[in-house]
Amino acid sequence: MDEFKACNLDYFPENILIDVLSYLSVRELVRAGRVCKRWKRLVKDQKLWRFVDLTAWKGVTSRILWLLLRQYLGCGLRCLRLRGLLLSARGGTFLSESWLKALSTKCPRLSKLYLLHADLRSLPSCQLLPTSLQVLELRGCELPREFFNQTPTSPARSQERAEATSSVGAQTQGRHRKGHGSPSGIGIGRLVLNNVPSFTDQHLQSLTSWERLSRLELRDTFRVTANGLRNCAAKEGACGLEGLSRLKFLEIGITGRQGYQLQMASLGLGAGWLGLEELSLGGKEVGPGLLCASRLKDLKGLCLWACTLSEMQIVRSCRMLRGLSRMEFLDVTFQPRQCPPAVEGEGGGSGEEQDNEEAAGVENSNDENTLDMNDPIPSLRRSLAVLLPSCILVFTNCSVQISAD
Secondary structure (H helix, E strand, C coil): CCCCCCCCHHHHHHHHHHHHHCCCCCCHHHHHHHCCCHHHHCCCHHHHHCCCCCCCCCCHHHHHHHHHHHCCCCCCEEEECCCCCCCCCCCCCCCHHHHHHHHHCCCCCCCCEEEECCEECCCHHHCCCCCCCEEEEECCCCCCCCCCCCCCHHHHHHHHHHHHHHEEEHHHHHHHHHCCCEEEEHHHCEEEEEECCEEEEEHHHHHHCCCCCCCCEEEEECCCCCCHHHHCCEECCCCCEEEECCCCCEEECCCCCCCCCCCHHHHHHCCCCCCCCEEEEEEHHHHHHHHHHHHHHCCCEEEEEEEEEEEHHHHHHCCCCCCCCEEEEEEECCCCCCCCCCCCCCHHHHHHHHHHHHHHHHHHHHCCCCCCCCCCCCCHHHHHHHHCCCCCEECCEEECCCCCC
């Protein structure tokens, strides 16, 4: 018993201690590194710094970012989430060119960057971001006009970027050259913009120069218009495909602004958009988007979320979408099906069939005793099964609107 009383954390293997430390936040990790020399060495293990989330740390400044980068962040970093000072009373510069350059050098494997409430107007272009980025997500940020422009860089700067990525090894550097057509190319494949009011049609047009952009998500981007989407649509031109020719997934949704006048940006889908395979529509963009979705010849997946729809509206739109293989409804409120009143003495056969169906429905409901929330409108499922026999239907958190009658 005396041996067990003398046991403490010093007797634990380092791999177990690292697993325990992985449950701490970034701020707690920094404090734990001040306990002793052994903990300081364990805290610097790169397994603890693969996914760094600083959005909960509201007091993060540029000085703290430099401290984390110099002492803790390294080649193990894969995902970085930051909260800016846009809503802070102190304000000030959050991300500087020198810090981003040092981040590219010390963290060559960073693939995802998430920025919340960050003022990026001090940065001339997104080309200052690490070249290893594959996913960029901006929420509530301010952007300069030419932030997404892709301009050729000087040979000296290209050489600096090549030297920055040389620490990863010859194999990783070879993959980088193979994936990018040029050293100055932007390698971001997924771009998420959530409540970015400064994002305009000019920014959208700049994205046509991105060679690897395959997923674009526009949520509450109020200044994007239908003409902007038409001008960026992938279509045949004099020199081949023009516009966002490599885009496979597009999401458009307006949900977060009360009293917003409809821009109907999703009407720009009527331009065709060759190669677009998945479409996601949400909020006030669902109605106009469904009107133009029939012109998307390569569309295979459709997701409708945060809206109110009727069965007739969905059936009419799906008559021209015979190539759909998956259709998803997320947080959708369905309007009740309106059936004409039955007249006595007419349609006896159909009345018997309807009675049989109702009897079967009542019998099934008595067996289950509960309403299946994943399948709120069985009639809609049956109608879509006839129009789209090979399509998978998914209902998530859907409901049926109860009429006053």
